[in-house]
Amino acid sequence: MTTRVRFAPSPTGYLHIGSARTALFNYLYARKTGGKFLLRIEDTDLARSTEESTRSILDGLAWLELDHDEEIVFQSDNADKHRAAAKKLLEEGKAYRDFTSKEAPSDANIKDTIKDRARAGQGEKNMRDNPYRKLSPEESDARAAAGEPFAIRLKVAEIGKTSFEDSVYGLQERDYAETEDLVLLRSDGHPLYNLAVVCDDIEMAITHVIRGQDHLTNAHKQILIYEALGVTPPQFAHLPLILAPNKGKLSKRKHGEIVSITTYRDAGFVAAAFRNFLALLGWSPGEEKEIFSLAELIEKFSLDGIHRSNAIFNFKENDPRHWTDDKAQWMNAEYIRTMSLAELLPLVKAELKSAKLWREEYERELRALTSTIPSTEDTGAIDINNNPENIALESVEVGSYDWYVKTVDLIRHRFFTLKDFANQGRAYFSEDFDFDPAAVEKNLKKFPDLREWLPELADRFAPMDYFAHDRIEEIVKAFADEKGTKLGVIMNGARTLLTGVAVGPSMLSVFETIGKEKSIMRLRSKVAWN
């Protein structure tokens, strides 16, 4: 039997980090076992479900490249089947009509109300004391025929227990006495969650249910429904939760955008990096290694490696440097500086395009490159111990590609997100860039002589016909000696004038990359000084 798993989000908001991780684990398991990864939108709560949410969830999955198999199932389309199942159970005497009039829906703090009610009930409450449970079928039919509204509840046996072997949490048992006669169908005919899930999972022939640990107790209720329906339940695997730094729930209301997958896409994260990070939250392949390609994740994934304890998604509010989990940020930077250029360049292209910095002439280089350079998958190696600047040179074979490719490869080593290519790296792609005031202060204004010296350096560059690394070094060194100043003063001043910022690659590379003409122009410019 081939494995069939599903990701079943309810479209009541954007794709949450926790949900994305659930989707990822389902995906990895399906791919690992050669099975199917299905998608079901649980939109039975009409009041809260929105099409916009559905789209946002689909966008998030697409960004993470978690492609689903088969058609998307919308749970609301199956309501008739859910009703039929409830009716069948009613007819078989496995469920009963509850004519208790529906309580007025409590508003705002519904969670608290529920909790208070549960607490008030103490442990003494008998879950089987519903008077309608014992109503004769005849009387029940008669009252229904008379038009009296009713909900349908599952008739849970008095004695016994549900039990199942969870792939993550092990043997789970729960006495029937702990489970109420759960409502299957609302008095307005609307099917409820647990019924809908079970019916759909049966219909979709789901073999493994991999979902958040918050559903652990639901599993018992669902097993009761499976049993009533006479169907063998699927294998369950519950995942530990992802919590906020205060060990509380990671919620939209409290934590805002930080829990949304699209935030990371929009912040310039590389999807593969974020996916890698997510995979290691609550699961470990048991290796002293952090970077895993999708192929490796699939190969190494197993339910055994999933933890039982919750993981904290770490971040500090009001701290720009640690606005989201440090490890996620590190991983993103790691991907940017070590992933294959063939994979990185298209991402940079998208970034430059949206910043209106893209030029058509780069396109030709891209085409040449993607057809020649092997992808990371092929070369396999991302060796973080090597000096990245060396990797850069080797992997591109200097001279065989043009300016755009070499430039991206040069500047990527100090970048953290894709956004940096258009922001910090803007000066490489445009004459229209800003000067960081702090950099101007530190590298230019502190050394007033530079105001004369740098244009003078430009004059030394002017006659050069071979404008490259070694030659530039000779010129600048001689120039610094001549002025009796440290090389650094000249280099840093030039860096700020040429790139607008205080950090970047070796200045010799910067000169070479920006080129003779532009270097001269920028060294002579006075804009930064004002």
Add this chain to the structure above:
RNA sequence: GGCGCGUUCGUCUAGUGGUUAGGACACAAGGUUCUCAACCUUGGAACAGGAGUUCAAUUCUCCUACGCGCUACCA
């Protein structure tokens, strides 16, 4: 309140009776030096507490504490 689940460095984690308790991020210090949130080196940093089983417990059992989840005619 009841029921369930969990507890290794600040965080993500390795570890399944005998380890100097390992790695990664973050942090700190040093180095390289033309800068740096890059790179290199080094460092501090953990088995929640208590009983038991055992020659030996981070690892097995029990208790306590703490945390989390569920407890709805929501999903």
